[in-house]
Amino acid sequence: MRDIGAIGLGLILLNFACSYKGFSDPQFFERYKFEVDSILLHKEYGRLLSSGFLHGGWMHLIFNMLSLHAFSGLMEYDLGWRAFLLIYVAGLLGGNLLSLYLHRQHGDYSAIGASGAVCGVVFASIALFPGMEIGFFGLPFQMPSWLFGTGYVAYCIFGIKANRDNIGHDAHLGGALVGMVLAVLLHPSALKANYLTLLVIALPTVAxxxxxxAKPHLLLIERPFAKAEQRADTTVDRRFNEAKLQHQHELDLLLDKISHNGIESLSATERQKLEAYAKRGE
Known part of the structure; x- marks a missing residue:
């Protein structure tokens, strides 16, 4: 592996800065995390990108950044910083878009982390460098990249289907697939040199x-402990109408308070709500 380049180092520093801000500022964290209803109902599409620079804790952040550090130098120096940055961003967005699709009926679903972007970089490396071996932190052995890629895809598919933990397996899988496809599009010669590895990894993922x-009922992604009748009636349109009515009610109360007592009577929290509604045009 080569030493880290300027773009890789910049991404790591940006992740640390944004994550640290999120650790100490809950409002910042809530404003920029991935959240289905905020994206689909309020059209806050920036969360698809900003959530990738937030993390749930120091271990989550450090593991992702160590992984990025391990692969970024190879990618940045061999592909150029533009292609490397493109793969990173595409992996991040691809992973979050897949999560958004799979959880589109779960308005309260939220996620954070650079895992989709990092998986994009890792699997782009697998696609472009067929002789590469991948090791694990603290372990004295390495494995062929094709074996790692195949095992990781199987793990992600099982994790999505089982839905037994809080890991964003869908973002990992989406980021990995996007990174691999984009790497091949940027360097088509990799398809000839490494077609068997690409097929072994890509075919089960695409399937x-x-x-x-085609058959979303087979996935059966559910929110833990949610009642069946609640899950059956959580469409985006319904949530949008409910949210709109709730916001209108809150806005009416604020305006009524202003008309009776003046705008000075609003608390700091109420002023923030009023400003937010004004920005949304409500």
Whole structure:
């Protein structure tokens, strides 16, 4: 592996800065995390990108950044900083878009982390450098990249289907697939040199995604402890109408308070709500 380049170092520093801000500022964290209703209902599409620079804790952040550090130098120096940055951003957005699709009926679903982007970089490396071996932190052995890629895809598919933990397996899988496809598009010669590895990794991924798009009921992603009748009536349109009515009610109360007592009577929290509604045009 080569030493880290300027773009890789910049991404790591940006992740540390944004994550640290999120650790100490809950409002900042809530404003920029991935959240289904905020994206679909309020059209806060920036969360698809900003959430990738927030993390849930120091271990989450450090593990992702160590992984990025391990692969970024190879990618940045061999592909150029523009291609490397493109793969990073595309992996981040691809992973979050897949999460958004799979959880589109779960308005309270939220996520954070650079894992989709990092998976994009890792799997782009697998696609472009067929002789590469991948090791694990603290372990004295390495494994062929094709074996790691195949095992990781199987793990992600199982994790999405089982839905037994809080890991964003869908973002990992989406980022990995986007990174691999983009790497091949940027360097088509990799397809000839490494076609077997690409097929072994890509075919089950594409087949699984095609299956859940064609037959989404097979996935059965559910929110833990939610009642069946609640899950059956959580469409985006319904949530949008409910949210709109709630916001209108809150706005009416604020305006009524202003008309009776003046704008000075609003608390700091109420002023923030009024400003937020004004920005949304409500």
């Amino acid at each position: 699984f995604l095609g299956l859940i798009i």
